[in-house]
Each structure stands twice: as structure tokens, then as C-alpha cells.
Amino acid sequence: MTVHTAAPEVRIRDLTVVYKTPAGELPAVRGVDLTLAPGTITGVVGESGSGKSTLALSLLNAVQPPGRIAAGSVEIDGLGDVLTLWGEDLRRARGRQVGYVFQAAQNSLNPLKTIGKQLLDLGRSHDVADLRALVRDAKDLLARMGMDGARVLDSYQHELSGGMRQRVGIMLALVLNAKVVVLDEPTTALDMITQATILRIIREVHEERALTTLVITHDVGAVAEVADSLAVMYGGRVVEHGPVTEVLGNARHPYTQGLIRAIPRLSGDLSLARALPGRPPTLGTLPGQGCVFRERCERRMEVCETDDPLPVNRDGRMVACHAADRHLTLVERKEFV
């Protein structure tokens, strides 16, 4: 059906996104380095306001005012630095090279046009010569997601359920054969069964089409199911990044540890789930210096007040924490076992 070229690599370097507020420009994403390995699914988790969605929009150079990308680069193989794209070039890259499944994709469709007509608008916008083939591809994709393609294309948004609209959103992101796909909260506001279906579809289509995928979510359970690697964001920083099983199985950053402790288990005592104390910082309450997480951290040290922990890479994992660093050093010196 499609030509399977190699999946591209995405390199986010030193990305800083600021939002204009009455108190000046405040960073929602600060100095983020993140590499999406070709052909993998990277999950990004974090609380509301941690900068996840802003990060996702940056991949399309689509940060909305009053936000502004202040520094950094987003290199995508075969496309170059997205942040230097502008005008028509940027428009063509969106949809064609980078597919985006919108947060609350239930509302991502024009209520006055059938899905089919919106598909044709998409095709014409990207100069698709063979619109019949485009419709055929769309029907195939919809069928893969368990829907009657012809019927869906002939429907208006209000004639579809939330899960169906979500799948239509995924179809529109994939139908032009984008090799990089960004999914912003793809399963939020869906019931458990639909969530499981959508996650399975993401995984399947990802493997079938050899994509490089970024999944943004606040649902650690969802990300554990689909992602190969996991990045944890807090206060606009990536505080930990590594293979998903290792990050979840052996978290090094106290914030990741807290997140995992907060997940209620299906079996066992519910009271074992412990919420992180305190609140996530907002743009206005982000500390100006030192570690962004220190206010809520149980392993806070003196150095955390003054020095921003630098990301440290060790055996394929990245952690930005003074305590985790120390812990590791101690382990290595066998003073702490």
C-alpha cells in the first residue's frame, strides 16, 4: 500500500518556549534535549502544565501566541530544522511530513463538512494528484481501525462517537504518509475499552508504516502499553528519559518515583497509591534558580536550592537530579548497597 522508507530521526536540541505574561516572558519549556530514535514510539508524561503539549506543538513549529519558541532546534531527517521553516514550506511540512493528532481530537473536525470533503480539502491542500487513491487509502486506514470507511467518509462529525472521531483524527494524520506522527493526549476523555483500542491501533499502524511516533499523555498506564521509550517532564524540563520498562521499573528521578507511586493498582490496597505532595508549578511559580522539583522533593539537598541539575546520561538513560546522581555515585563506590 505504501512505500516503506526508513523512519526519520527527530532531534530536539535545547528547545526553549516562552509565554508572554504580565510578569514578562516565562518559559513553559526550558532547554529540552530529546531524541526520538527512528522507528520508535516515545512517550512523554507529566502533570498538566508541565509543558508536554507545548513541546508537541513545537515539533510543527506551531506554538500559539502568546507563546513563542525562544531558542533551540527541532531537526527531522529529510526535512531539516522545523523551527526555521516558514510560510508555505511550513504548511506543506505539516500534514505531509509530520502528522498531528490533536488534543481533544473529538473537536478537530469542521462540523459543517463531511469527513470525506475534509479529506479532499486535505488532499488538495497538499497537491495530491490522485484523489481517488487518497480516498482509497483513507478507507483502508479506517477499515484497519475497525470502521466502515465509506460510511465514515460520508458522515458529519456529529454523526460519529468520540472514539470514532479520534480514529478519524488519526486517519487524517496518517493518510498523507507522514513519517513522524505526534499524538497529543490521544486517549483522554475516552472510555477504557476505546482507549485500549486506540492504543492498539497506534502501535499497529506505527509498526506497519515504520513511523517515528511521539505520544503525549498524562496517563502513565497508557504510555507503558505503547511506548518504547519514556520521557518524564516536570516544570518545562525533561527530568528523566530512557527505555520505558527501565524508567517505570527502576525510576531514578524522585518525581518519576512519585508518579509511579501515585498510580492506584487494580489489586491490592488502594491506600498504597500515594499522591505526590504539593502542586505542580505554574509558569508564575517556577523557581528562578535551582531544581524545579525541589519544593515537592523528599530527597532535597542544599545544592538543589542553587544549582539546576544537569541532565546526566548513563547507560542509555538520562536523569536530571542531584540526588539521583549522588545515589549512582554512591552505588559505584559501593558505599551504598
Place this chain on the structure above:
Amino acid sequence: MTHAVPGRPRLGAVARRVGGHLVRGLAMIWVVATISFVIIREIPGNPVMGQYESLIQKGMSPEQAERATAVLYGFMPTGNLWQQYVGYMGSLLHLDLGRSLSTPGVEVTTLIGHAARWTVLPVLAGTLLSFLLGVTMGVYAAIKRSGKLGDALALSGSLLHGVPVYVIGLLMTAIFATLWPIMPSGGPVDVEFVPGFNAGYIGSLIHHAVLPVVTYTLASYGGWILAMKSNVVAVLGDDFILAAELRGLRRGFVFRYLARNAILPLFTILALSIGMLFGGSIFIEEIFNYPGLGLLLVNSISSRDYALMGGTFLVITVGIVVANIIADLLYTVIDPRVRSGGAA
């Protein structure tokens, strides 16, 4: 209804819908006709009986007076209320609205027919022009809302919206008919032309219509631009517009998505204002001396011409009811969410 088969309107459903509207519309017209009958019959000083009695005082026989009054009002002044009501409704069915008092002997329908011509031309043209202008400028005001152009447009809307139509009208005549007389100061057409489809007559019609149309356009433009601006701003904040941009849709498509969604609520208002048009525009007709429906209504009130008054009210009612029906049906064409029965 979420999982129902995508609903295209079937012929039967459409017929049912139109039928339902017609029945409701007729019921509405009947209610207004009844109320206007009761008012004319029960108004202090009872104009019908007053007319009847004054005719007797002038020396007519009661039978003659009764017939003369019946011709005027469409129903017998004597007899019980029920008989009068049946008589009135009967003549209504024959489109007989009675005869005018102030223009003796002329049928109300004839007067209304003549006046309607002079109303429909300037008011309809003004309504459509102001709608087109206001909607277009509203879109720009919304898109450029953080710039100077947007500010200026929105301000023009607020200012014009706040100025009463008669002030605009008087300014227009003062400037373009008195200070710089390039336009006729009033009247619908120059008398020297033979009415008909000839260049002189039509040219004169248009020449005379310019000031009233411009006045009406300026007076209603403010409302449209402000309404359209706020609609566009609301739709701009909708997720599907950002989603369309993130899918790389051409600006033209995004703009159409935006405009069509924003203009939707305005269509109802447009249809209703076209219905209101049969009420005429009293100030504009007065200032520019257009013998339209608004002026007719004012004159009928000041001369206590109750038959004409009742007839004019009825025409306004029918206009609004019909416009409502058209607005409703139009909505089912332009908004698919209404078409399938309003689910989701």
C-alpha cells in the same frame, strides 16, 4: 442518534418539516389577526361604532350606515362579537382587508401594495448591502483584531451602531442634498419620467434610492460587523481551526471553514430582518419622503385609520412569520447538525 446511518434528508421528512412550519405559521397569523380584530373592536371610543354612529348623525339610515361601515372595516358594526368576528375572518380569507378611511374608498390592500414597492427597494437593498459589508469587515476586524486596522473597523462598528438612523439620515441629506447637492433630497422618483422599464425612469429610481440605501446600510452595518467579529473570534478559538492548520490546509480552506462556521448564526438574523422589512423603516421613509410601509403605518395611526392600521400590522406579521419559516428551512440546508434532527 450518534450511530445512526448518516442522515440525508428524505423527501417525506422535508415535506413534513415544511408542512409543520406552514401550519404553525398560519396559526400565528390567525392569532395576530384575532388580536388586531379585538383591539380595533374594543379600543376606547370604539372606532367602528363611532363611524357607524357618525354616519347616522350625518343623516344616513341605520341600514345604509351599517353597510357603509361594513365596507370600511370588513365586518358589520352591529350584531354580536362572534358574528362580527366570523365576518372579519371571512373577508380576510378573500384577502379583503377593508377600505381606508383617510383615503376614502381605496382598498387597504391597494394602499399596502403601492407602499410595499417603495419599502422593499431601499430597505432590502440596504439590508443586503449592510450584511455583506458588515460580515466582510467583521472577518477582517476579527483576524486583525490585535492591529490598528482591526481596532479601527471595530470602532467604526461601535460608533455607527450607536448613532440613531435618523441622525445619519439627516446628516446625509444635509451633506449630499443641501451643502453639496448632488443627490435629490427626497421622493422616490422624478415625476417627469414615465413609469416603466426605460432608462430615464430606472436611472431616476436609482438616483433617488442612493441616499436612503446608504443611510440604511450605515445604520445597520454596525450591528453586523460587531456580531460577525465576535463570531469569528469565537470560531478562531475552536479546536478544529488549529487542527486544520496543523494538518497543513491551505489558507483558503481554513478561511472558508472559519467564515462558514462564523456566519451561520447571522443567517437567522438576516432572514428575520428581511421579514421586518415589511414594517418599513419609519425614519428613513420620513426623512427621504419615501411613501413606504413605515410611513403608511405612521399615517394610519395619526389619522386613526384602523382598517389600514390593522392591515399594515397583518402584513408585517405575515412578513415576519414567512421570514421565520424561510430562516428555519435555510438553516437545515446550511447546518447539517440541524438537518439530521439535532443529535449530538
